[in-house]
Amino acid sequence: MTARRRYITTTIPYVNARPHLGFALELVQADTLARHHRHRGEQVRLLSGTDDNSLKNVLAAEAAGVDVQSFVDRNADAFAALRGPLALSLDDFIRTSSDPRHRVGVERLWRQCAASGDLYRKEYEGLYCVGCEQFYTPGELVDGRCREHGTQPQLVAEENWFFRLSRYADRLHQLISSGDLRIEPFARRNEVLALVEGGLHDFSVSRSHSRARGWGIPVPDDPGQVVYVWWDALGNYVTSLGYGTDDTAYAQWWATSERRVHLVGKGVVRFHAVYWPAMLLSAGLPLPTDILVHDYLTVDGRKISKSAGTTVDPTALAAAYGTDAVRWWLLRDVPRVGDADFTPDRLTARADADFAKGLGNLVHRIVTMVHRFRGGTIPTAAPEPSSVPTLVDVYRKTPGLVDAGLADFDFRRATRAVWNIVEEANRYVDATRPWELARAERQGDSEAARRLDTALGTLVTACHVLADELRPFIPDAAARITGQLTPVEGRLPAAQPLFPRLQEDTENTEETQPA
Structure with missing residues (x-):
């Protein structure tokens, strides 16, 4: 065709x-x-x-x-x-x-x-x-x-x-x-x-x-x-x-x-x-x-x-x-x-909120947890037995929502659809608490090990969809995210900061939860 x-x-x-x-x-x-x-x-x-x-x-x-x-x-x-x-x-x-x-x-x-x-x-x-x-x-x-x-x-x-x-x-x-x-x-x-x-x-x-x-x-x-x-x-x-x-x-x-x-x-x-x-x-x-x-x-x-x-x-x-x-x-x-x-302050505030504190922090957390809990190897994400996680629903629907937004010449709606993945992924991390699952796994809990694999695999998959859907909007950043999430000889590259901060702030914006 x-x-x-x-x-x-x-x-x-x-x-x-x-x-x-x-x-x-x-x-x-x-x-x-x-x-x-x-x-x-x-x-x-x-x-x-x-x-x-x-x-x-x-x-x-x-x-x-x-x-x-x-x-x-x-x-x-x-x-x-x-x-x-x-x-x-x-x-x-x-x-x-x-x-x-x-x-x-x-x-x-x-x-x-x-x-x-x-x-x-x-x-x-x-x-x-x-x-x-x-x-x-x-x-x-x-x-x-x-x-x-x-x-x-x-x-x-x-x-x-x-x-x-x-x-x-x-x-x-x-x-x-x-x-x-x-x-x-x-x-x-x-x-x-x-x-x-x-x-x-x-x-x-x-x-x-x-x-x-x-x-x-x-x-x-x-x-x-x-x-x-x-x-x-x-x-x-x-x-x-x-x-x-x-x-x-x-x-x-x-x-x-x-x-x-x-x-x-x-x-x-x-x-x-x-x-x-x-x-x-x-x-x-x-x-x-x-x-x-x-x-x-x-x-x-x-x-x-x-x-x-x-x-x-x-x-x-x-x-x-x-x-x-x-x-x-x-x-x-x-x-x-x-x-x-337009003001430069509006541009930098948006970039810092969405990139350094949002997207950059999310990817950094996920890659760090994959290294810390699985030696850098991405585990297979099997859906939870009871239901498909909300995060999976969000990233599966995202391409269609982006299509609809751009078909209406509405870039704000299209970018908002992509950003739903970032927000839902952060909620998913807070809900699944992978660091607690890792602690339980070390104590011999096989169910916690399975749930940790599912959580990490789901998060990596969500970020791949996120990077893919961001390609038309911010192609350079999308390529960096994809590179961060692409295994080299079976392991993810070490987590690297993806976005510089543009405004002065003492917060450490790209971090992960402790194990």
Whole structure:
């Protein structure tokens, strides 16, 4: 039986500055989904990249006194370098200014929409937000300012190419309301439906060559115009697959994939859930199947943003506190709905509570007891005659609960399901009290010996399941746990601390009960 195929993408951010923790959230979420579905036997392709062709990038380069290509290259390299600090399992990374696949694919997409009669040229005057790279009507502003950036848009008048978005309003409504185009969470689906029901207007898909500073992809057969950056950027989801150059990967991962999944921030839902599907309908191409929307990270209640100057460097954060701690906070503490305020203290408190005091302490206790009471050899775990222990019930149910949580794009629920094993295992240790069973065994109690074997074997098995289910979330830590629980020449390695403490504390956090 052929494995299901799942294509997962992040948005591609502007490179007007170095990456921040807000985009790291999306990267880690996408990577977790990709790792999880690979672990379940699916074929997965994970894509990220950078949006190089933005006017924001040009203006930032001018402000820095650097030529645009050098500026873009430097910042794009910083985004690509997140692969290591965040432990990302990317299959592809596209750069829209330099990847030879991209321009050809954008031109092909443009020509197919033109062939459908959906592109036309007209004079236009409107309010343009450079931060969003988008025109707004006065009714879409708050006190005359962009909702996203809090800035006053510029009044721009020029002749541009437009896309007939209005033609696709009914079809988009049907696709979204039926669930054929799934948008999660449900509130974001309703938000998009309200947008469509309010009436869709054709939107500008080009900029004059002069206003774009000559930066970007020229409109096919009209070199005086440059393709609008959002049209250009959205195309990356198919151009990275060779659409326009070699359709082999496109046929495998877009045309025939069972799931085509976009992860996006709430500020760009309109582009991904309305503009992009309409463009694909016009071009006669399949639509994404899932658009998964996350809210924002904030600092002191303000959105983490390059342009606003509220940034947290994920590379520096991982260097200071470790990849495991960064990934775990993003997945364990950020809610499915609602913004999450970041502080280093919150990250370190979560890591110490869950890792050093929780998971690390549990594994250390178990390995130490296996060495102390069974010479490092894992005993066979036979179920208690009366009933299957609760711990066994918990770890057997965990994979299904993780599947359900991630299917709903709820990372907190999925991590909580895994953490139930840690909590139940600690309760099981306290209930079975292996050190007392060992004492009774030394006094000749054969029943205590049998119960000790069962307890230790059950705990080791539970921790193997725990490590296995943690692999998508914290792959490095999961590998260390597996290594600690894997016999070498028949015996477990000696117990080693798995996690450093990140905050000052006099407690000894990785210990075992005395025999």
